[in-house]
Amino acid sequence: MDKGLLCASLTALLLLLALMPGAGRAAEANSDAFFVLDEFSDQPVKLEGSASYDYLEVKAVLHVNVTGFYNLTARLEYARAEFARLSNTSYLNPGTHAILLRFRNGDIHAGQAAGNYIMRLSLVTPNFPLDPIEGSYETRYYHFSDFNPSYIAPYPPGSVISFTDGPVLHAWNSFMNLTFDKDTASLSYHYTQNRDGRNGRFTVTFLRVLGYLDSGDSFFQRSEVTHEAALANGTWRPEPVETGIHPAYGPFLRFNITYYLDLVDLRLGSTASELEVTFSFHMTGNPHTSADRALVVAGSSQVELQLSMRLSHIIGGSGLVLEQLVGDSAGNHEILLRDQINEFRIRQDDFRDTEQRLNPLDDESIPKLAFINRWEPVLYGRYTWVTAARAMFQNVSVPATTDVSYIPEGAALRLFLAYHIRDPKASFLTINDTFVFGLEGDKPPPPRPVRPGPAPHDPLLYILGAMLALAIIFASMRYRTRSYIEEERELERIEERELSEEEGEPPSSIEERAFGEEEEARRRWERREKAPEEPPGEDGERPGDQEGAGDPAGGGR
Amino acid sequence: MDLEWMKDVFIAWITVFSLALLIISVVSYARTRNRRILLVGLAFLLFFGKGVALTIGLYWPSFWNVTTDLPSLLFDVLILLILYFATLRE
Structure with missing residues (x-):
């Protein structure tokens, strides 16, 4: 096969490969x-x-x-x-x-x-x-x-997956006293009510206490309600409490507490008739040093809800701890999320108009958040404030701070509230609340927005580019043609000039030219021979001039 | 800075210049009957095909989603420009 043909075939093959769809795209890993x-x-x-x-x-x-x-x-x-x-x-x-x-x-x-x-x-x-x-x-x-x-x-703590260095203590209420007896593997905990909500504290007497929710498939998944907590007179007494010794994690305790919420999306008109909010309680002994945690908000359209919450528990007294306001970027939707451990019955359609202050704390201390809803996870920074939560460990009592983040999980949205202790001396404590809720109703949730595609290409640019290329070709061709014409004209001019010289004086041959030059040289010699007989004049005139001056014909010339 | 608009211009250049070189090589082959020029013309034909395919991918991606990146296009344009002016210089 011809080498040139082979090279051309290879080139063509490479070009075809380069033209394969997606060949030029580099995926971001x-x-x-x-x-x-x-x-x-x-x-x-x-x-x-x-x-x-x-x-x-x-x-x-x-x-x-x-x-x-x-x-x-x-x-x-x-x-x-x-x-x-x-x-x-x-x-x-x-x-x-x-x-x-x-x-x-x-x-x-x-x-x-x-x-x-x-x-x-x-x-x-x-x-x-x-x-x-x-x-x-x-x-x-x-x-x-x-x-x-x-x-x-029985499930291991938290869930069937355990991150060894994850938040290891999950508890909702900072006003709860916990006591665990490692000999009997029993855990007692007391909910302390106080009007200012600042006297509650944790006392951890055993570092490998595990308590977790749900008897279903997963810690975070919703399951059937097996127990309901009844809170009365400041003591939180769940109904049957299951305790035991886990071979890997030690003594454990589990119980369920269920809150019922009504979700109303005013914009879509959809409701989730009953929503289970799970509060988790479990502890383990791995000292957890709480570092500053950045807040990752992975929003979803389900953030765009009006949330009306009704807690069915009657606890009595007071003690609203946290209030959050979540809204989308356009300000069209807001979620007001309130939770409390007290008598809290509220059913309201639009929280933007009226806000109910059930918190015994000062209004200024109620944290409010306004998130911008995004599909892509965006680092919004850390939303932290000092809550009423306090942790006490080895006589060190420090206030807790709160982080909030939202994680979309399919059709549901998970809200993480993490209270953790910033003091390194007592930073083993982290309290997590997890809310999982989803959308139901006759109207589907807003469709997930598609990623913005590349900007559409403008055919006008293509036409302009093609015209520019054509202009370059035209200009270069014209220049090239002009140079040809000029060259031709130059040749014509030379030819014409030569022709005109031929017409005025017939061309002399070399011999003729040589003969003429010989004649001219002989005449010059004869003149030179005559010249020494007549000395030049005083005025320096040349002999020829004097000769010319004496000649009347020459003077008249 | 988004330089995506330059793709339009570069692809247009590739198409036009490769077409011009293809025409030149075809004319040259017709005059000289030199088979090497025919092979060169085949290369320009492939370049022209690439330009057409990229044009389709640019404006009708649902029909044929041919994509490439800007540096590749820039190199193609430079190559074709050099070849074109080299041809013009004889």
């Missing part, structure tokens, strides 16, 4: 975090008294580069069939984190799978919510019969 897959491990966990394994525990290692909330979903599969799933959101600081993923025996047994399971991970990071980090891990060989389904193991 998610750099918030990555899985350290080499350090993954798995092992079955057997609880005390169990005949077989109760959990399959997988240790996943994650390196985080950005501070913020991370949502991790882990799916356990075999032969591409999923039989267990875990999900959780945690606030992580930069660094490497070990994540313990515990899959329940019941789920594994229901999967009826024997072999090396595949755990698929999906991590939604703060800066790339639409581009989760994926990972997968192959476990050791397991047989589903190794996991005894007859015993449903």
Whole structure:
């Protein structure tokens, strides 16, 4: 084959490859975090008294580069069939984190799978919510019969996923006294009412106390209400309290408290007839140093709600702790979120017109937030204020501060309120409130806005560019043509000049020219021969001039 | 600064200059019957095809979503300009 043809074919092939759709696009990679897959491990966990394994525990290692909330979903599969799933959101600081993923025996047994399971991970990071980090891990060989389904193991604290350095103490009310007896694995806690709300304090007597909500599938997921807390006379006494010893986390306690809320979206007219707001209480002993936490607001259109809240609990007394006002950027919608631990019955359609002050605290102390609703997670800064919460540990009492953030989760929106202690001496305490609510009703929520595409191209620019190129071609061609014409004209002029010279004087040959020159030279010699006989005059005139002057014909010339 | 508008101009330049060079090479081949010029013309034809494809991708991406980035376009334009003026200089 001709070499030239081969080169041309290769060039054509490369051009075609370059023209493939998307060939020129460079995808921006998610750099918030990555899985350290080499350090993954798995092992079955057997609880005390169990005949077989109760959990399959997988240790996943994650390196985080950005501070913020991370949502991790882990799916356990075999032969591409999923039989267990875990999900959780945690606030992580930069660094490497070990994540313990515990899959329940019941789920594994229901999967009826024997072999090396595949755990698929999906991590939604703060800066790339639409581009989760994926990972997968192959476990050791397991047989589903190794996991005894007859015993449903209690959940580990918080959720089935535990971030080892995440917020470790979740509690709502800062006016609660907690006492735990490690010998009897019992926890007592007292809600102290006080008009100024400042006398409440935590006293942690045992550092591995765990309490968590829900008997459902996940700590954060809504489940059936199994218990309701009844608060009376300043003491919070839940109904049946389940206690026990968790092999990994020590003594635990769990109970449920449920609040009922009515959501009314005045703009859309949709309502969520009953909304469960979950307050969580659990503690563990990992001293948690609370650093300044940036607030990541990952908004969604569901922020654009009018929230009317009705708490069904009758606590009596007073004690509204927190009030928040959330609005969208256009100011068309606001959410006024109030919660309190007291008698709080409120049903109001438009909080923008009237605000009810149920807080015994000074009005100025009521925190209000106005967020700008965005789809993309935007760092809005830290919203912190001193709340009435106080923490006491080893005779150090410090005020708590509050961070607020909103995390969209599908059709629901999760509101995180975190109260944490800034004093490093007592910074082990972090209190989290989690509100999960979604939209229901006859009108769907506003559609998720699509990402703005690239600006449309203007054909006029294309036409102008083409005209400019044509102008360049035309100008260069014209210049080139002109140079040709000028060259031709120059040739014509030379030719014409030569022709005109031929017409005036016939061309002389070389011989003729040589003969003429010889004649001329001879004449000059003869003149020179004559010249010495006549000396030049005094006035210096040349002999020829004198000769000329004496000649009447010459003088008349 | 958004330089996305320059894509329109550059793609137009690529199309027009490659077409001009294609015409020149076809005319030259017709005069000289030199097969090398035919191969050069084939290269310019591919360039012209690229320009047309990019034009389609620019204004009718639903039909054919051909994209490229601005630096590549700039290089293409420079290459074609140099070739064009080199041709003009004989």
